[in-house]
Amino acid sequence: MDRTKPSAHISLGWWTLYFALKLALYASDTLSFSPLYNFSLLCFVVIPLHSRWLNITRHMIAIGLALLLLHHDSYLPPLERLFSQWDLVSQFDTVYLLSLAKDFISLDFLLLGFVLIVGYLYLSQILRLSAFVVIGMVIASIPSSFWQMSLTTSQAVETTANNTSNNTPTTTAPTQVAVDTSSEGLTTYVGQFFRDQASKTSSLSNIDALTTQPNFDILFLSVCSLAWDDLEYSGNIDHPIFKEFDILFKHFNSATSYSGPAVLRILRANCGQQSHADLFNDNLTAQCSLFDQLARLGYEKEVFMNHDGKFDGFNKHIANNIGNFSPAVDIETMTPSQYAFDGTRIYSDGQILSQWEQINHTKPTVSLYNTISIHDGNRVVGQSGSRLVTYKRQQKILLDELYAFFQALKTSKRNVVVVLLPEHGAAVRGDRMQISGMREIPTKAITNVPVGIKFFGDVAIQNRSQIDVEQPVSFLALSDLLANILTSNMYEGNATSLTSLTQGLPTTPVISQNSGTTMLEVNDTQFYSFDDHSWTEYRPRIN
Numbered sequence: 001m002d003r004t005k006p007s008a009h010i011s012l013g014w015w016t017l018y019f020a021l022k023l024a025l026y027a028s029d030t031l032s033f034s035p036l037y038n039f040s041l042l043c044f045v046v047i048p049l050h051s052r053w054l055n056i057t058r059h060m061i062a063i064g065l066a067l068l069l070l071h072h073d074s075y076l077p078p079l080e081r082l083f084s085q086w087d088l089v090s091q092f093d094t095v096y097l098l099s100l101a102k103d104f105i106s107l108d109f110l111l112l113g114f115v116l117i118v119g120y121l122y123l124s125q126i127l128r129l130s131a132f133v134v135i136g137m138v139i140a141s142i143p144s145s146f147w148q149m150s151l152t153t154s155q156a157v158e159t160t161a162n163n164t165s166n167n168t169p170t171t172t173a174p175t176q177v178a179v180d181t182s183s184e185g186l187t188t189y190v191g192q193f194f195r196d197q198a199s200k201t202s203s204l205s206n207i208d209a210l211t212t213q214p215n216f217d218i219l220f221l222s223v224c225s226l227a228w229d230d231l232e233y234s235g236n237i238d239h240p241i242f243k244e245f246d247i248l249f250k251h252f253n254s255a256t257s258y259s260g261p262a263v264l265r266i267l268r269a270n271c272g273q274q275s276h277a278d279l280f281n282d283n284l285t286a287q288c289s290l291f292d293q294l295a296r297l298g299y300e301k302e303v304f305m306n307h308d309g310k311f312d313g314f315n316k317h318i319a320n321n322i323g324n325f326s327p328a329v330d331i332e333t334m335t336p337s338q339y340a341f342d343g344t345r346i347y348s349d350g351q352i353l354s355q356w357e358q359i360n361h362t363k364p365t366v367s368l369y370n371t372i373s374i375h376d377g378n379r380v381v382g383q384s385g386s387r388l389v390t391y392k393r394q395q396k397i398l399l400d401e402l403y404a405f406f407q408a409l410k411t412s413k414r415n416v417v418v419v420l421l422p423e424h425g426a427a428v429r430g431d432r433m434q435i436s437g438m439r440e441i442p443t444k445a446i447t448n449v450p451v452g453i454k455f456f457g458d459v460a461i462q463n464r465s466q467i468d469v470e471q472p473v474s475f476l477a478l479s480d481l482l483a484n485i486l487t488s489n490m491y492e493g494n495a496t497s498l499t500s501l502t503q504g505l506p507t508t509p510v511i512s513q514n515s516g517t518t519m520l521e522v523n524d525t526q527f528y529s530f531d532d533h534s535w536t537e538y539r540p541r542i543n
Contacts, residue, residue, distance in 0.1 A: 249452070255442075329355045
């Protein structure tokens with residue numbers, strides 16, 4: 001009898017499916033591919049082991065490593081970001097978490113897995129599939145620059161030919177400054193940006209309070225989850241509300257994709273753009289507070305919302321910048337129209353704004369109204385539907401209610417400047433690097449928000465017709481615009497052109513931040529970093 005122990009042999013086995021799946025996702029530009037780590041895992045799982053228990057232990061360890069490697073090769077934020085925000089994530093209700101999981105695991109992904117499994121079971125009987133997988137991994141390891149060399153050459157030839165034959169004049173575009181897009185170059189660029197912004201202050205600070213007697217109110221409509229990209233996705237980009245504005249900013253950067261930092265950027269608009277960390281530096285509050293500057297000129301400060309403001313210390317962020325406040329409109333007596341992703345109540349914008357409009361203010365007032373009516377994961381009372389269906393429906397309702405509010409203000413003849421100022425977008429469309437609703441990386445699709453200014457009441461405007469501001473701007477431009485409005489005396493009969501109000505507003509390069517994430521755009525290309533040192537190009541769409 002032959003008592004020789006069976007020899008272990010090198011085989012990928014079911015691991016063929018794992019690597020085949022990663023190659024398929026890499027080929028579809030949904031995943032990156034780290035050659036060193038992937039081949040290290042491959043070597044680990046094919047090492048011959050005679051002991052059954054060692055083999056089982058090896059595969060258990062390999063499964064954990066494979067999941068970590070899958071995350072590493074994905075475009076998801078580092079795992080420490082999830083752990084650092086666990087106290088917030090834990091407040092999400094079960095329904096919202098399940099809806100996120102449903103969106104994360106798409107039908108296409110499940111079908112791809114099904115096809116790979118069936119294909120493996122069939123083809124493994126006639127082919128050595130592991131060999132093809134290894135060959136595929138070798139090909140995937142070849143730098144993309146190698147494949148692009150011939151393409152770049154042909155594109156250069158084509159561009160030269162086009163430049164030679166086309167002499168048609170084009171519209172003058174803003175001068176683009178050459179920026180070194182290496183990690184070191186982009187890190188230097190961001191550092192210089194914040195140094196430049198630290199020296200900027202709004203012209204609002206230069207207005208003499210003794211000679212200024214404002215006779216109009218200012219109302220900021222701070223809307224959560226509304227970007228130009230969301231409006232395009234929902235089909236509401238041509239909603240009548242946007243034709244109502246006297247001034248409409250087409251490229252306003254909200255500079256963040258979360259509500260807490262967003263409201264701080266609104267309240268600190270008297271200074272240039274601050275880094276995310278500096279937003280929480282109370283030493284900068286006095287010099288940068290937009291509301292304090294307006295209070296210096298005779299305005300009373302006021303805040304009201306359609307929610308309780310407790311999530312992530314939203315109320316505290318506001319109080320730290322304008323002082324303690326009591327909501328101008330009592331929502332506790334109202335019936336909720338929705339429930340938020342954390343189960344708290346949300347109330348009707350139309351009802352709240354109607355009550356605010358009826359308040360008889362004895363002094364000029366600057367008011368901040370914050371609404372989360374179209375926040376991701378809201379559940380409407382008495383209605384059902386997926387997250388995307390609900391978002392589209394509620395976005396239309398919100399815009400309709402704002403439009404009705406505008407008509408009521410026209411009828412009232414009240415002197416008020418209304419500023420639509422969304423916090424950030426909803427990321428409702430999603431892309432290959434962030435699923436629908438995910439806003440960890442503050443991309444331009446999320447931070448490019450529709451900002452509009454509407455003048456109500458007895459105001460003198462020359463040749464009144466909507467003016468679009470196409471330059472890239474942010475909060476400092478809005479603060480300067482308010483200064484121009486105050487010094488124009490347009491509410492005292494001095495006819496003012498909209499062009500004069502917007503002329504010379506400061507432009508701001510596109511740089512956005514969340515905690516642990518920085519996003520920037522140079523020469524129409526976006527880059528992101530999780531550590532402010534290493535930078536990666538952000539390619540949101542699959543061409």
